[in-house]
Amino acid sequence: MSEISAALAPPTPSTPPTPPGPIGARVSIRVQLPGQDGYQDLLGYLEAGNQVRRKDGTAAKFDPARVVAWRQVPITPTKSESASVIESLEKIAQQNWMPEKIEEIGSWQLRSNRGFSFRANSTLPLGGKGFGAPGIELNQAISKVIDFYTDLDQPAIFQILPSIHQELERSIKALGFRSKGEVRFETMRIDSPLIYDLKDLQLLTSDYPTDDWFSLHGDDETAAELMLRTPSKYLHLYEQSELVATSRAAFTEDWAGISRVRVRQEKQGQGFGRKIMLATLNEINNNGLENAFLQVESENVNALAIYHSLGFSLHHYLNYSVLEN
Numbered sequence: 172m173s174e175i176s177a178a179l180a181p182p183t184p185s186t187p188p189t190p191p192g193p194i195g196a197r198v199s200i201r202v203q204l205p206g207q208d209g210y211q212d213l214l215g216y217l218e219a220g221n222q223v224r225r226k227d228g229t230a231a232k233f234d235p236a237r238v239v240a241w242r243q244v245p246i247t248p249t250k251s252e253s254a255s256v257i258e259s260l261e262k263i264a265q266q267n268w269m270p271e272k273i274e275e276i277g278s279w280q281l282r283s284n285r286g287f288s289f290r291a292n293s294t295l296p297l298g299g300k301g302f303g304a305p306g307i308e309l310n311q312a313i314s315k316v317i318d319f320y321t322d323l324d325q326p327a328i329f330q331i332l333p334s335i336h337q338e339l340e341r342s343i344k345a346l347g348f349r350s351k352g353e354v355r356f357e358t359m360r361i362d363s364p365l366i367y368d369l370k371d372l373q374l375l376t377s378d379y380p381t382d383d384w385f386s387l388h389g390d391d392e393t394a395a396e397l398m399l400r401t402p403s404k405y406l407h408l409y410e411q412s413e414l415v416a417t418s419r420a421a422f423t424e425d426w427a428g429i430s431r432v433r434v435r436q437e438k439q440g441q442g443f444g445r446k447i448m449l450a451t452l453n454e455i456n457n458n459g460l461e462n463a464f465l466q467v468e469s470e471n472v473n474a475l476a477i478y479h480s481l482g483f484s485l486h487h488y489l490n491y492s493v494l495e496n
Contacts, residue, residue: 196353196469197244200225203237210239218472224479254300254335257487260356261295261332264464267421267428269400269475274319277306287393289351289491290466293328294319302339309342317494327494334487348357348492353469357483361456361463365481367449372415374450375407383407385416387433398431404454408447410438416447420455420463427455429465432474445477452481 200213200223213231215223222232270284270291278298284291294316298304305312320327329348331340375381384407386394401421408416415438419431429451434443455463465483467474 189286199242199244200233200238201240202233203239205234205237214244216469218475224475230476239341243448244416249410256331257335258297258299260358260464261330261489262297263426264290264356264428264466265295266423267401267426268430269395270396276312276315278304279312279316281316283320283323283325284397285393286325287391287397291329291397292320292325293330293491295330296336296339300335300337302336302342309339313346320494330491331490331492332487333490343492343494346494347496348494350428350490350492352490354489354491355467355469355475356464356486356489357464357467357478358462358464358486359481359483361461364453364456365449367446367453369408369446369450371410372446373409376450376454377405377407380405380417380419381407381414381468384417387414387417387435389430404458405452406447406451408443408450410443418447420449420458421449422458422460425460426462426464427458427460429455429463432465444474445480446480448477450467454493 197216198214202211202213203209204211211233213223213225215225215231218224218230219233219316224230262310265280265282268288268290272283274281278296280295280297282291282293282295286292296305299304302309302312307315316329317327327348329339329343331343331350333340378389379399380395384390384405388394398419399420401423403419403421406418406420407414414435416434417431418429418433421428421430426467429448432444432447432451434447452463463483464486465478466489467478469475469488
């Protein structure tokens with residue numbers, strides 16, 4: 172919703188207040204200050220019915236009953252130089268998660284890896300603002316993308332960078348492509364080793380994931396082959412010989428990409444996610460790198476809270492738009 176939605180009257184005590192907007196959306200909220208005539212304006216993404224996360228990573232709580240107006244904030248187009256920075260980082264991310272096959276239409280990258288992961292099985296439209304630079308007419312390029320994935324018996328998927336690809340996003344939406352949810356590309360600089368205490372836990376770091384690691388993720392040979400195309404470190408966190416958390420740090424140029432962060436389901440909520448992330452950042456630092464990035468779905472507020480507390484912040488948004496038949 173792009174228009175302001177104003178509350179005509181405060182909710183009655185018997186009716187729980189409705190969150191102002193969908194969880195995970197970027198919103199601007201106007202809240203009446205208690206006992207005053209003034210208002211407070213909050214801008215950020217909605218983590219809960221009473222909390223937004225600002226761009227600088229700080230959280231702001233508010234009383235939903237005092238919300239007088241709100242609107243969902245669209246992503247604004249980037250300047251050309253900003254688009255270039257985003258594309259450069261996306262190229263590095265592609266090398267961190269290298270697909271089995273890449274074909275090109277101009278500057279567009281058509282990626283395939285036997286269906287494992289959206290990033291490795293989607294088209295990245297590089298080449299600048301609007302719709303990149305496919306070198307041919309836009310509708311013709313889109314048709315070639317659809318044919319490419321049809322021949323592979325896979326769904327056609329675009330990786331959209333909303334601040335760059337406004338024209339392309341409109342065009343493919345009209346053809347039946349639908350976003351599978353907003354994703355945040357987060358970055359941080361590691362200035363020094365981070366202090367953490369594993370206590371009774373054991374940390375194993377290796378150049379290859381163990382069978383326990385694969386079992387926790389449910390990965391198969393296709394996933395293993397993809398991950399091993401990039402020099403990486405695999406972290407395994409054990410508690411009394413049971414694997415409770417994992418992560419992967421892959422190294423490309425002067426960046427480390429963090430992925431495959433997972434905590435065993437029955438062990439979630441016990442601090443293992445933060446511990447494996449701290450260990451991963453230290454491993455990156457020990458390998459002589461200072462820059463780290465990761466992808467996280469906007470609705471994954473628990474993971475975001477951990478990442479932001481460690482120093483990650485938003486670099487840009489993306490989504491994976493799939494052709495629905």
